[in-house]
Amino acid sequence: MISRMAPRCLSLLFLVFALVAVPSGAQKCKGMEVKYENDIQYPNSARASRTQGEVTVQIHIAADGTVTADIVSGPPVLAESAKRFVESWSVSWPKDAPPTACAPVLRVSYKLKDHFNVKTKLPTHILVEAPPIETNEPAPSIH
16 A cells, blocks of 8 residues: 555655746736726626625736736636736836736735725736625525
């Protein structure tokens, strides 16, 4: 039994070493400027259903400024909103800094509050606050 476990333990040890030794793809994008025309939205359907939570999006920014995004986690309606926002970005670099591809991880917190508020620290953090939409439907029960 021990002889069968040894290769598995060794494989796991190599995997852990590889993850620690190799730099993460979620690096920061030095010197880049992010522009967008519209703020991120808190979807009305999520506000009506009182959905809130954390969304994680893996962003891919190419050296030519092309931006794509992959949803990593979060409630689907909120995650799709975050992805649409990211993919609307226009990215540029200062003339004295060469464009560099990078892949930051964006964390978006959607919270129901009594007011509208958006705080951004791009390309890594966004806080979106909005009041719930009152409906005649009962609020979903959380177990």
